[in-house]
Amino acid sequence: MTPQARVQAAIDLLDEIVAAAREGGAAADTLIARYFKSRRYAGSKDRRAVRDLVYAAIRRSGERPETGRAAVLGVADHALFDGSPHGPAPIGRDEPMSGATPVPGWLVDRLAVSDPAELAALLERAPLDLRVNRLKSNREAVLAALPEAVATDRAPDGIRLPEGFAVEAHPLWQAGAVEVQDEGSQLIALACRASPGMTVIDLCAGAGGKTLALAADMEERGRLIACDVVKARLDRLMPRAERAGAGEIESRLLDGGREGAALADLVGQADVVLVDAPCSGSGTWRRNPEARWRLTPQRLDAITALQARIVDLAVPLLKPGGSLVYAVCSLIDAEGRDQVASALSRHSCLTAETPIPHVGRMRGDGVMLTPARDRTDGFFVARLRRADQP
Numbered sequence: 384m385t386p387q388a389r390v391q392a393a394i395d396l397l398d399e400i401v402a403a404a405r406e407g408g409a410a411a412d413t414l415i416a417r418y419f420k421s422r423r424y425a426g427s428k429d430r431r432a433v434r435d436l437v438y439a440a441i442r443r444s445g446e447r448p449e450t451g452r453a454a455v456l457g458v459a460d461h462a463l464f465d466g467s468p469h470g471p472a473p474i475g476r477d478e479p480m481s482g483a484t485p486v487p488g489w490l491v492d493r494l495a496v497s498d499p500a501e502l503a504a505l506l507e508r509a510p511l512d513l514r515v516n517r518l519k520s521n522r523e524a525v526l527a528a529l530p531e532a533v534a535t536d537r538a539p540d541g542i543r544l545p546e547g548f549a550v551e552a553h554p555l556w557q558a559g560a561v562e563v564q565d566e567g568s569q570l571i572a573l574a575c576r577a578s579p580g581m582t583v584i585d586l587c588a589g590a591g592g593k594t595l596a597l598a599a600d601m602e603e604r605g606r607l608i609a610c611d612v613v614k615a616r617l618d619r620l621m622p623r624a625e626r627a628g629a630g631e632i633e634s635r636l637l638d639g640g641r642e643g644a645a646l647a648d649l650v651g652q653a654d655v656v657l658v659d660a661p662c663s664g665s666g667t668w669r670r671n672p673e674a675r676w677r678l679t680p681q682r683l684d685a686i687t688a689l690q691a692r693i694v695d696l697a698v699p700l701l702k703p704g705g706s707l708v709y710a711v712c713s714l715i716d717a718e719g720r721d722q723v724a725s726a727l728s729r730h731s732c733l734t735a736e737t738p739i740p741h742v743g744r745m746r747g748d749g750v751m752l753t754p755a756r757d758r759t760d761g762f763f764v765a766r767l768r769r770a771d772q773p
Protein backbone atom coordinates (compact mmCIF):
# COMPACT_ATOMS: atom_id res chain seq x y z
CA MET A 384 0.00 0.00 0.00
CA THR A 385 1.21 3.51 -0.68
CA PRO A 386 1.42 5.91 2.26
CA GLN A 387 -1.62 7.68 0.78
CA ALA A 388 -3.59 4.40 0.60
CA ARG A 389 -2.76 3.73 4.25
CA VAL A 390 -4.21 7.12 5.20
CA GLN A 391 -7.39 6.36 3.23
CA ALA A 392 -7.66 2.96 4.94
CA ALA A 393 -7.42 4.69 8.33
CA ILE A 394 -10.18 7.11 7.26
CA ASP A 395 -12.46 4.24 6.15
CA LEU A 396 -11.82 2.34 9.37
CA LEU A 397 -12.45 5.37 11.55
CA ASP A 398 -15.77 5.95 9.75
CA GLU A 399 -16.75 2.45 10.87
CA ILE A 400 -15.41 2.96 14.40
CA VAL A 401 -17.24 6.27 14.82
CA ALA A 402 -20.52 4.70 13.62
CA ALA A 403 -20.04 1.69 15.91
CA ALA A 404 -19.37 3.98 18.90
CA ARG A 405 -22.53 5.95 18.12
CA GLU A 406 -24.70 2.86 17.66
CA GLY A 407 -23.18 0.51 20.26
CA GLY A 408 -21.53 -1.68 17.60
CA ALA A 409 -18.31 -3.71 17.63
CA ALA A 410 -15.09 -2.47 19.28
CA ALA A 411 -12.30 -0.84 17.25
CA ASP A 412 -10.00 -3.88 17.54
CA THR A 413 -12.71 -6.15 16.11
CA LEU A 414 -13.42 -3.76 13.24
CA ILE A 415 -9.71 -3.46 12.41
CA ALA A 416 -9.29 -7.26 12.38
CA ARG A 417 -12.38 -7.64 10.13
CA TYR A 418 -11.18 -4.93 7.77
CA PHE A 419 -7.85 -6.60 7.10
CA LYS A 420 -9.35 -10.08 6.84
CA SER A 421 -11.05 -9.00 3.63
CA ARG A 422 -7.95 -7.11 2.35
CA ARG A 423 -5.27 -9.74 2.07
CA TYR A 424 -3.12 -7.47 -0.10
CA ALA A 425 -2.23 -5.44 3.00
CA GLY A 426 1.11 -6.62 4.43
CA SER A 427 2.09 -6.59 8.09
CA LYS A 428 3.80 -3.19 7.78
CA ASP A 429 0.67 -1.75 6.17
CA ARG A 430 -1.50 -3.14 8.95
CA ARG A 431 0.73 -1.76 11.64
CA ALA A 432 0.91 1.68 10.00
CA VAL A 433 -2.87 1.87 9.53
CA ARG A 434 -3.54 0.64 13.05
CA ASP A 435 -1.09 3.15 14.54
CA LEU A 436 -2.78 5.96 12.62
CA VAL A 437 -6.25 4.84 13.72
CA TYR A 438 -5.23 4.67 17.39
CA ALA A 439 -3.35 7.97 17.22
CA ALA A 440 -6.60 9.55 15.94
CA ILE A 441 -8.66 7.86 18.67
CA ARG A 442 -6.27 8.93 21.43
CA ARG A 443 -6.10 12.51 20.19
CA SER A 444 -9.79 13.19 20.33
CA GLY A 445 -11.94 12.91 23.44
CA GLU A 446 -14.92 14.17 21.50
CA ARG A 447 -16.41 11.66 19.06
CA PRO A 448 -15.48 13.05 15.61
CA GLU A 449 -18.09 13.62 12.93
CA THR A 450 -16.18 11.59 10.33
CA GLY A 451 -13.11 9.40 9.99
CA ARG A 452 -11.56 12.01 7.73
CA ALA A 453 -11.90 14.76 10.36
CA ALA A 454 -10.20 12.43 12.88
CA VAL A 455 -7.32 11.47 10.54
CA LEU A 456 -6.72 15.07 9.50
CA GLY A 457 -5.67 15.69 13.09
CA VAL A 458 -2.85 13.13 13.00
CA ALA A 459 -1.75 12.39 9.40
CA ASP A 460 0.76 14.26 7.26
CA HIS A 461 -1.34 16.71 5.22
CA ALA A 462 1.05 16.34 2.26
CA LEU A 463 -0.42 12.85 1.74
CA PHE A 464 -3.84 14.34 0.93
CA ASP A 465 -2.72 14.86 -2.67
CA GLY A 466 -5.51 13.15 -4.60
CA SER A 467 -3.30 10.27 -5.77
CA PRO A 468 -4.98 6.91 -6.61
CA HIS A 469 -6.36 5.03 -3.54
CA GLY A 470 -5.41 8.02 -1.37
CA PRO A 471 -7.53 10.73 0.25
CA ALA A 472 -8.91 13.68 -1.72
CA PRO A 473 -7.10 17.02 -1.33
CA ILE A 474 -8.02 19.03 1.75
CA GLY A 475 -10.79 21.53 1.13
CA ARG A 476 -10.82 25.05 2.48
CA ASP A 477 -12.37 25.16 6.02
CA GLU A 478 -12.56 21.37 6.22
CA PRO A 479 -13.42 20.22 9.76
CA MET A 480 -10.60 18.64 11.73
CA SER A 481 -11.19 17.08 15.15
CA GLY A 482 -9.47 18.90 18.00
CA ALA A 483 -6.95 17.56 20.49
CA THR A 484 -8.94 17.04 23.70
CA PRO A 485 -8.32 14.30 26.24
CA VAL A 486 -11.86 14.37 27.65
CA PRO A 487 -15.33 14.79 26.08
CA GLY A 488 -16.55 18.31 26.87
CA TRP A 489 -19.60 17.20 28.86
CA LEU A 490 -17.40 15.17 31.23
CA VAL A 491 -14.76 17.78 32.04
CA ASP A 492 -16.51 19.08 35.16
CA ARG A 493 -17.53 15.62 36.32
CA LEU A 494 -14.01 14.20 36.63
CA ALA A 495 -12.13 14.07 39.92
CA VAL A 496 -9.00 15.41 38.17
CA SER A 497 -8.62 18.64 36.20
CA ASP A 498 -4.88 19.31 36.07
CA PRO A 499 -3.73 19.13 32.40
CA ALA A 500 -0.91 16.71 33.26
CA GLU A 501 -3.39 14.41 35.05
CA LEU A 502 -5.74 14.53 32.06
CA ALA A 503 -2.98 13.88 29.53
CA ALA A 504 -1.78 10.87 31.55
CA LEU A 505 -5.23 9.28 31.19
CA LEU A 506 -4.33 8.67 27.53
CA GLU A 507 -0.67 7.66 27.84
CA ARG A 508 0.40 4.11 27.14
CA ALA A 509 -0.23 1.80 30.09
CA PRO A 510 2.60 -0.32 31.56
CA LEU A 511 2.41 -4.10 31.77
CA ASP A 512 1.95 -5.15 35.40
CA LEU A 513 1.83 -8.68 36.74
CA ARG A 514 0.78 -10.00 40.12
CA VAL A 515 2.91 -12.79 41.49
CA ASN A 516 0.65 -15.58 42.70
CA ARG A 517 1.75 -16.48 46.22
CA LEU A 518 -0.04 -19.84 45.95
CA LYS A 519 2.66 -20.80 43.44
CA SER A 520 5.70 -18.55 43.89
CA ASN A 521 6.96 -15.32 45.42
CA ARG A 522 8.11 -11.96 44.10
CA GLU A 523 11.82 -12.49 44.72
CA ALA A 524 11.83 -15.75 42.75
CA VAL A 525 9.90 -14.21 39.85
CA LEU A 526 12.13 -11.12 39.77
CA ALA A 527 15.16 -13.39 39.66
CA ALA A 528 13.67 -15.28 36.70
CA LEU A 529 12.67 -12.09 34.83
CA PRO A 530 15.66 -9.73 34.80
CA GLU A 531 13.69 -7.18 32.73
CA ALA A 532 11.07 -6.80 35.50
CA VAL A 533 11.05 -4.35 38.43
CA ALA A 534 9.03 -4.49 41.64
CA THR A 535 5.98 -2.18 41.75
CA ASP A 536 6.07 0.59 44.35
CA ARG A 537 3.12 -0.31 46.57
CA ALA A 538 1.50 -3.61 45.68
CA PRO A 539 3.63 -6.19 47.51
CA ASP A 540 3.18 -8.89 44.84
CA GLY A 541 3.41 -6.61 41.81
CA ILE A 542 6.06 -6.47 39.12
CA ARG A 543 6.28 -4.20 36.08
CA LEU A 544 7.57 -5.28 32.68
CA PRO A 545 8.59 -3.41 29.55
CA GLU A 546 5.94 -2.87 26.90
CA GLY A 547 5.52 -5.71 24.41
CA PHE A 548 6.65 -8.52 26.75
CA ALA A 549 4.90 -11.71 25.54
CA VAL A 550 3.65 -12.75 28.95
CA GLU A 551 1.24 -15.52 27.96
CA ALA A 552 4.04 -17.36 26.15
CA HIS A 553 6.20 -17.37 29.29
CA PRO A 554 6.46 -20.59 31.38
CA LEU A 555 5.83 -18.61 34.60
CA TRP A 556 2.43 -17.48 33.29
CA GLN A 557 1.63 -20.95 31.98
CA ALA A 558 2.46 -22.40 35.41
CA GLY A 559 0.12 -19.93 37.12
CA ALA A 560 2.92 -18.16 38.99
CA VAL A 561 1.93 -14.76 37.55
CA GLU A 562 -1.27 -13.08 36.36
CA VAL A 563 -1.59 -9.91 34.30
CA GLN A 564 -3.05 -7.28 36.65
CA ASP A 565 -2.58 -3.53 36.90
CA GLU A 566 -1.01 -2.42 40.18
CA GLY A 567 -4.20 -0.44 40.94
CA SER A 568 -6.33 -3.59 40.71
CA GLN A 569 -3.89 -5.36 43.01
CA LEU A 570 -4.27 -2.54 45.54
CA ILE A 571 -8.05 -2.87 45.44
CA ALA A 572 -7.81 -6.56 46.28
CA LEU A 573 -5.46 -5.53 49.09
CA ALA A 574 -8.09 -3.09 50.43
CA CYS A 575 -10.29 -6.14 51.13
CA ARG A 576 -7.75 -7.37 53.75
CA ALA A 577 -8.90 -10.92 53.04
CA SER A 578 -7.27 -13.51 55.28
CA PRO A 579 -7.47 -17.28 55.86
CA GLY A 580 -10.76 -18.48 57.32
CA MET A 581 -12.88 -15.53 56.19
CA THR A 582 -16.05 -15.59 54.10
CA VAL A 583 -15.43 -13.26 51.16
CA ILE A 584 -17.93 -12.48 48.39
CA ASP A 585 -16.66 -10.99 45.14
CA LEU A 586 -20.04 -9.76 43.94
CA CYS A 587 -18.98 -8.49 40.49
CA ALA A 588 -16.22 -11.00 39.84
CA GLY A 589 -16.19 -10.98 36.02
CA ALA A 590 -13.46 -13.36 34.88
CA GLY A 591 -11.97 -13.24 38.36
CA GLY A 592 -8.95 -10.92 38.19
CA LYS A 593 -9.45 -9.77 41.77
CA THR A 594 -10.96 -13.08 42.92
CA LEU A 595 -7.62 -14.76 42.24
CA ALA A 596 -5.76 -12.13 44.26
CA LEU A 597 -8.22 -12.68 47.13
CA ALA A 598 -7.70 -16.44 46.87
CA ALA A 599 -3.94 -15.97 47.34
CA ASP A 600 -4.57 -13.82 50.44
CA MET A 601 -6.91 -16.47 51.87
CA GLU A 602 -4.38 -19.28 51.33
CA GLU A 603 -7.20 -21.61 50.34
CA ARG A 604 -8.86 -21.45 53.76
CA GLY A 605 -12.36 -20.07 54.26
CA ARG A 606 -15.05 -19.37 51.65
CA LEU A 607 -14.53 -17.30 48.53
CA ILE A 608 -17.64 -16.83 46.41
CA ALA A 609 -17.37 -15.26 42.94
CA CYS A 610 -20.63 -13.90 41.48
CA ASP A 611 -21.55 -12.23 38.21
CA VAL A 612 -24.55 -11.85 35.90
CA VAL A 613 -22.60 -12.84 32.76
CA LYS A 614 -22.00 -16.57 32.44
CA ALA A 615 -19.28 -16.23 29.80
CA ARG A 616 -17.19 -14.18 32.23
CA LEU A 617 -17.61 -16.57 35.14
CA ASP A 618 -16.79 -19.47 32.81
CA ARG A 619 -13.40 -17.90 32.16
CA LEU A 620 -12.66 -17.79 35.89
CA MET A 621 -12.51 -21.54 36.52
CA PRO A 622 -9.64 -22.40 34.11
CA ARG A 623 -7.72 -19.39 35.45
CA ALA A 624 -8.33 -20.55 39.03
CA GLU A 625 -7.10 -24.02 38.13
CA ARG A 626 -3.90 -22.63 36.62
CA ALA A 627 -3.42 -20.47 39.73
CA GLY A 628 -3.88 -23.43 42.08
CA ALA A 629 -6.94 -21.75 43.64
CA GLY A 630 -9.33 -24.66 43.50
CA GLU A 631 -11.65 -23.69 46.34
CA ILE A 632 -13.49 -20.79 44.69
CA GLU A 633 -17.29 -21.14 44.49
CA SER A 634 -18.96 -19.40 41.56
CA ARG A 635 -22.55 -18.16 41.37
CA LEU A 636 -24.35 -16.92 38.31
CA LEU A 637 -26.79 -14.17 39.26
CA ASP A 638 -29.96 -13.31 37.41
CA GLY A 639 -29.71 -9.59 36.50
CA GLY A 640 -32.59 -7.78 38.23
CA ARG A 641 -33.25 -10.74 40.59
CA GLU A 642 -29.76 -11.20 42.03
CA GLY A 643 -31.09 -11.46 45.61
CA ALA A 644 -32.59 -14.92 44.94
CA ALA A 645 -29.18 -16.55 44.41
CA LEU A 646 -27.68 -14.70 47.40
CA ALA A 647 -30.34 -15.41 50.04
CA ASP A 648 -28.28 -18.03 51.92
CA LEU A 649 -25.37 -15.57 52.22
CA VAL A 650 -27.27 -12.84 54.09
CA GLY A 651 -25.31 -11.81 57.18
CA GLN A 652 -22.44 -14.19 56.36
CA ALA A 653 -19.67 -12.13 54.78
CA ASP A 654 -16.57 -10.74 56.45
CA VAL A 655 -15.92 -8.86 53.22
CA VAL A 656 -18.01 -8.10 50.14
CA LEU A 657 -16.08 -6.67 47.21
CA VAL A 658 -18.22 -4.63 44.81
CA ASP A 659 -15.91 -4.05 41.85
CA ALA A 660 -18.80 -2.37 40.14
CA PRO A 661 -19.61 -2.13 36.44
CA CYS A 662 -18.58 1.39 35.44
CA SER A 663 -17.76 3.79 32.64
CA GLY A 664 -14.13 2.60 32.61
CA SER A 665 -12.92 6.20 32.49
CA GLY A 666 -9.86 5.16 34.53
CA THR A 667 -8.78 2.76 31.78
CA TRP A 668 -8.96 5.11 28.82
CA ARG A 669 -5.23 4.60 28.28
CA ARG A 670 -6.01 0.96 27.43
CA ASN A 671 -9.34 1.66 25.74
CA PRO A 672 -9.41 5.28 24.51
CA GLU A 673 -12.39 4.60 22.26
CA ALA A 674 -14.59 4.21 25.37
CA ARG A 675 -14.74 8.04 25.50
CA TRP A 676 -16.72 8.00 22.25
CA ARG A 677 -19.27 5.55 23.63
CA LEU A 678 -20.14 7.16 26.94
CA THR A 679 -23.15 9.53 27.03
CA PRO A 680 -24.86 11.31 29.95
CA GLN A 681 -27.77 8.85 29.65
CA ARG A 682 -25.44 5.86 29.73
CA LEU A 683 -23.65 7.29 32.76
CA ASP A 684 -26.98 7.74 34.57
CA ALA A 685 -27.88 4.10 33.86
CA ILE A 686 -24.48 2.91 35.15
CA THR A 687 -24.69 4.90 38.39
CA ALA A 688 -28.22 3.60 39.05
CA LEU A 689 -26.95 0.02 38.60
CA GLN A 690 -23.99 0.68 40.92
CA ALA A 691 -26.32 1.94 43.67
CA ARG A 692 -28.53 -1.12 43.23
CA ILE A 693 -25.54 -3.47 43.57
CA VAL A 694 -24.37 -1.68 46.73
CA ASP A 695 -27.85 -2.19 48.19
CA LEU A 696 -27.60 -5.89 47.37
CA ALA A 697 -24.20 -6.12 49.03
CA VAL A 698 -24.97 -4.49 52.39
CA PRO A 699 -27.29 -7.24 53.78
CA LEU A 700 -24.64 -9.86 52.96
CA LEU A 701 -22.25 -8.36 55.55
CA LYS A 702 -22.04 -9.88 58.99
CA PRO A 703 -21.89 -7.34 61.85
CA GLY A 704 -18.39 -5.85 61.70
CA GLY A 705 -17.96 -6.96 58.08
CA SER A 706 -16.72 -4.57 55.38
CA LEU A 707 -17.94 -3.60 51.95
CA VAL A 708 -15.15 -2.60 49.56
CA TYR A 709 -16.55 -0.53 46.73
CA ALA A 710 -14.35 0.11 43.69
CA VAL A 711 -14.66 1.48 40.18
CA CYS A 712 -11.99 1.91 37.49
CA SER A 713 -13.30 5.40 36.94
CA LEU A 714 -12.43 8.95 37.93
CA ILE A 715 -15.96 10.26 37.45
CA ASP A 716 -17.21 11.51 40.83
CA ALA A 717 -20.77 10.30 40.23
CA GLU A 718 -19.41 6.73 40.17
CA GLY A 719 -16.99 7.09 43.08
CA ARG A 720 -17.16 9.87 45.67
CA ASP A 721 -20.87 10.63 45.19
CA GLN A 722 -21.89 6.98 44.97
CA VAL A 723 -20.28 6.29 48.33
CA ALA A 724 -21.72 9.43 49.95
CA SER A 725 -25.15 8.30 48.84
CA ALA A 726 -24.54 4.72 50.08
CA LEU A 727 -23.56 6.08 53.52
CA SER A 728 -26.73 8.16 53.66
CA ARG A 729 -28.94 5.20 52.67
CA HIS A 730 -27.27 2.73 55.06
CA SER A 731 -26.77 4.23 58.50
CA CYS A 732 -25.12 0.98 59.67
CA LEU A 733 -22.04 1.77 57.52
CA THR A 734 -19.03 3.93 58.35
CA ALA A 735 -16.10 4.71 56.06
CA GLU A 736 -12.61 3.42 56.89
CA THR A 737 -9.25 4.15 55.25
CA PRO A 738 -9.15 1.63 52.41
CA ILE A 739 -5.37 1.32 51.96
CA PRO A 740 -3.09 3.27 54.28
CA HIS A 741 -0.63 5.64 52.55
CA VAL A 742 -1.92 4.91 49.06
CA GLY A 743 -3.61 7.38 46.68
CA ARG A 744 -5.40 10.62 47.53
CA MET A 745 -8.56 11.02 49.58
CA ARG A 746 -11.64 11.80 47.52
CA GLY A 747 -14.72 12.15 49.73
CA ASP A 748 -14.95 9.01 51.85
CA GLY A 749 -12.64 7.00 49.61
CA VAL A 750 -9.34 7.17 47.83
CA MET A 751 -8.48 7.72 44.21
CA LEU A 752 -5.54 6.44 42.24
CA THR A 753 -4.53 8.13 39.01
CA PRO A 754 -2.10 7.32 36.19
CA ALA A 755 -0.17 10.59 36.67
CA ARG A 756 0.30 10.40 40.45
CA ASP A 757 0.18 6.68 41.18
CA ARG A 758 1.24 5.18 37.85
CA THR A 759 -1.80 2.89 37.93
CA ASP A 760 -5.07 2.91 36.01
CA GLY A 761 -7.54 5.42 37.44
CA PHE A 762 -9.52 3.98 40.36
CA PHE A 763 -11.76 5.03 43.20
CA VAL A 764 -11.99 2.72 46.20
CA ALA A 765 -13.78 2.97 49.54
CA ARG A 766 -14.05 0.61 52.50
CA LEU A 767 -17.31 0.74 54.46
CA ARG A 768 -17.64 -1.14 57.72
CA ARG A 769 -20.94 -2.40 59.04
CA ALA A 770 -21.54 -1.63 62.72
CA ASP A 771 -20.82 -4.51 65.10
CA GLN A 772 -24.41 -4.56 66.36
CA PRO A 773 -27.11 -5.09 63.71
Ligand SMILES: C[S@@+](CC[C@H](N)C(=O)[O-])C[C@H]1O[C@@H](n2cnc3c(N)ncnc32)[C@H](O)[C@@H]1O
Nearest residue numbers: 586587588589591592593611612613659660661
Ligand atom coordinates in the same frame (compact mmCIF):
# COMPACT_ATOMS: atom_id res chain seq x y z
C1 LIG B 1 -15.48 -4.04 36.58
S1 LIG B 1 -16.13 -5.53 36.06
C2 LIG B 1 -15.44 -6.67 37.17
C3 LIG B 1 -13.98 -6.98 36.94
C4 LIG B 1 -13.45 -8.09 37.83
N1 LIG B 1 -13.78 -7.89 39.23
C5 LIG B 1 -11.94 -8.24 37.69
O1 LIG B 1 -11.20 -7.90 38.62
O2 LIG B 1 -11.52 -8.71 36.63
C6 LIG B 1 -17.80 -5.46 36.60
C7 LIG B 1 -18.56 -6.75 36.51
O3 LIG B 1 -19.85 -6.53 37.07
C8 LIG B 1 -20.73 -7.41 36.44
N2 LIG B 1 -22.12 -7.03 36.72
C9 LIG B 1 -22.93 -6.22 36.04
N3 LIG B 1 -24.14 -6.14 36.63
C10 LIG B 1 -24.09 -6.91 37.73
C11 LIG B 1 -25.02 -7.27 38.76
N4 LIG B 1 -26.25 -6.78 38.74
N5 LIG B 1 -24.61 -8.10 39.72
C12 LIG B 1 -23.35 -8.60 39.73
N6 LIG B 1 -22.43 -8.30 38.77
C13 LIG B 1 -22.78 -7.48 37.79
C14 LIG B 1 -20.31 -7.34 34.98
O4 LIG B 1 -20.76 -8.45 34.25
C15 LIG B 1 -18.80 -7.26 35.09
O5 LIG B 1 -18.21 -8.52 34.96
